[in-house]
Amino acid sequence: MQFDPLTAISSIDGRYRDSASKLAEYFSEFALIRARVRVECEYLIALSDTKGIGIRKLTEAEKKTVRAVADISEEDARIVKKIEREGFEEIPATNHDVKAVEYFLKKKLAGTSLADVLEWVHFATTSEDTDNIAYALLLRGAILDLLENALDPIRDTLDQYAKTHAGAPMLARTHGQSASPTTFGKEMRVFYARLARQLDELAKRPILVKFAGATGNWSAHSVSVADVDWIGFSEKFVASFNAKDVPIKLELNAFTTQIEPHDTYAEMFDNMKRINVVLTDFSQDMWRYISDGWLGQKAKAGEVGSSTMPHKVNPIDFENAEGNLGVANALFEHFSRKLPISRLQRDLSDSTVKRTFGTAFAHSFIGYKALLRGLSKVSINTEAMKQALEAHPEVIAEAIQTVMRAEGLEVPYETLKKLTRGRQVSLEDFAEFINSLDTSADVKKRLKAIKPENYIGLAKEVALKR
Numbered sequence: 020m021q022f023d024p025l026t027a028i029s030s031i032d033g034r035y036r037d038s039a040s041k042l043a044e045y046f047s048e049f050a051l052i053r054a055r056v057r058v059e060c061e062y063l064i065a066l067s068d069t070k071g072i073g074i075r076k077l078t079e080a081e082k083k084t085v086r087a088v089a090d091i092s093e094e095d096a097r098i099v100k101k102i103e104r105e106g107f108e109e110i111p112a113t114n115h116d117v118k119a120v121e122y123f124l125k126k127k128l129a130g131t132s133l134a135d136v137l138e139w140v141h142f143a144t145t146s147e148d149t150d151n152i153a154y155a156l157l158l159r160g161a162i163l164d165l166l167e168n169a170l171d172p173i174r175d176t177l178d179q180y181a182k183t184h185a186g187a188p189m190l191a192r193t194h195g196q197s198a199s200p201t202t203f204g205k206e207m208r209v210f211y212a213r214l215a216r217q218l219d220e221l222a223k224r225p226i227l228v229k230f231a232g233a234t235g236n237w238s239a240h241s242v243s244v245a246d247v248d249w250i251g252f253s254e255k256f257v258a259s260f261n262a263k264d265v266p267i268k269l270e271l272n273a274f275t276t277q278i279e280p281h282d283t284y285a286e287m288f289d290n291m292k293r294i295n296v297v298l299t300d301f302s303q304d305m306w307r308y309i310s311d312g313w314l315g316q317k318a319k320a321g322e323v324g325s326s327t328m329p330h331k332v333n334p335i336d337f338e339n340a341e342g343n344l345g346v347a348n349a350l351f352e353h354f355s356r357k358l359p360i361s362r363l364q365r366d367l368s369d370s371t372v373k374r375t376f377g378t379a380f381a382h383s384f385i386g387y388k389a390l391l392r393g394l395s396k397v398s399i400n401t402e403a404m405k406q407a408l409e410a411h412p413e414v415i416a417e418a419i420q421t422v423m424r425a426e427g428l429e430v431p432y433e434t435l436k437k438l439t440r441g442r443q444v445s446l447e448d449f450a451e452f453i454n455s456l457d458t459s460a461d462v463k464k465r466l467k468a469i470k471p472e473n474y475i476g477l478a479k480e481v482a483l484k485r
C-alpha cells in the first residue's frame with residue numbers, strides 16, 4: 020500500500036497532517052540528520068579555530084564550504100540513510116546512524132581542499148556527543164515555534180477575554196453547585212495567569228548537553244592532545260549554538276556518563292505537561308459554558324453537527340483539544356520517567372524513545388490549534404449568564420451572613436444555613452429575613468442592595484490585573 024494521508028498509520032501523518040506538518044522541520048528523520056551534520060560541521064570548524072590541537076586553520080572560504088555541506092538536501096539525507104542501511108558506493112553499511120553521518124561528510128569533503136583534514140571529522144567524540152546537541156537544537160526550535168505560533172496566541176486571546184469581559188457577572192460553581200458569583204473575565208484571567216507562568220518557565224529553561232567523549236571523561240581528547248583545555252573548549256563550542264536573542268540556551272553539562280542524563284529534558288517535558296493540563300482544564304470549562312448556553316458558537320456553513328440531529332453545533336474544537344493534549348501528556352509523562360534512567364554508563368533504550376518526541380509535540384500542536392479554532396467561534400451570552408444568576412438567589416447567603424458577623428449579630432451562619440440549605444429561596448425571602456434582623460435601617464438597606472449580579476467582589480479588578 021502506497022503512503023498517503025489516507026493510508027497513514029498515525030493520525031498525525033493522516034487526518035491531522037495539515038495541522039502538524041510544520042513540525043517535520045524539527046522531528047522528521049531528515050531534520051535529525053540535518054542537525055547532526057550541522058553539529059559535526061561546526062565541530063570541525065571549532066577544532067580548526069583552536070590552537071594546539073593539530074588541525075590546520077581553515078580559510079574563510081573553506082569554512083563556507085563546510086557550512087554549505089551542512090545545509091543538506093533531502094537527497095543528501097537519503098544517501099546518509101543508504102550508508103547506514105545498505106552502503107553507498109565504496110562505503111559499506113554501518114548499521115549506525117551517526118557513523119553514517121561521519122562517512123557522508125568525509126565523502127562530501129574528499130574532493131575539496133579539505134581532503135587533508137578528513138580524519139578530524141568526529142574527532143575523539145562519541146555519537147551521543149553529536150546526537151544530544153542535535154536533539155537539543157531540534158527541541159529548542161520546536162518549543163520556540165510552538166510558543167510563537169500557538170501558545171502565545173492562546174495566552175493573548177485569554178488576556179483579551181479577561182479585559183473585555185472583566186465585569187460580566189457569572190454564576191460560579193463549586194462541587195458543581197451554585198456558588199458565590201464571579202465574572203467571565205476573571206475566570207479567563209485565572210487561566211491566563213496559569214498559562215503565562217508555565218510559558219515563562221518554558222522559555223527560560225536551559226537545556227544541558229554533553230560533549231565529553233565515550234564515557235564523559237574527555238579521555239580520547241586528553242590522550243591525543245594533552246595541552247588543550249578540553250572542558251573549556253566544550254563549553255565554548257556548546258555556547259556557539261546560542262544566539263543572543265534566543266531565550267532557551269544550550270549549556271554544557273560537565274558531569275555525565277556516555278550520555279547526558281536528560282534531567283533537563285524531563286524538566287522541559289514536565290513543563291509541557293503542565294501547560295497541557297492547564298489547557299485541558301480550560302477546554303473542559305469552555306465545554307461546560309457552551310453546554311449551559313453561556314457561550315454561543317458560530318455555525319459554519321455546510322458543517323454538520325450530527326448525522327441525525329440537524330440543530331446541533333458541537334464544541335468539537337474543545338473536545339479535540341482535550342483528547343490530543345491527553346495523548347501528548349501520556350507520552351511526556353513517559354519521557355520524564357524513562358529518559359533520566361540509563362543502565363550504568365549507557366544503554367540504548369533512550370534512542371527509540373527520543374524518536375517519538377515529534378508525536379508528543381504534534382498532538383500538543385494539534386490540540387493548541389483546535390483550541391484557537393474554538394476560541395475564534397465563541398461569543399459570550401450575557402443574557403443567559405444573567406438568567407442563571409437570577410435563578411440562584413441563594414448565592415448571596417454568604418454575603419448576608421458575613422455582614423451580619425461584622426455587625427455582631429448572633430449565629431449568622433447557622434441562621435442563614437437554616438433559611439437556605441437544601442431549599443429554594445427568593446430575593447423576597449431574603450428581604451423578609453433582613454427586615455426581621457435586629458440591626459439599623461442603614462445595614463438593612465445595604466443588605467437588600469446585594470443581588471447575585473452585583474455580588475462579585477473584586478473580580479473585575481482581578482480580571483484587569485496582569
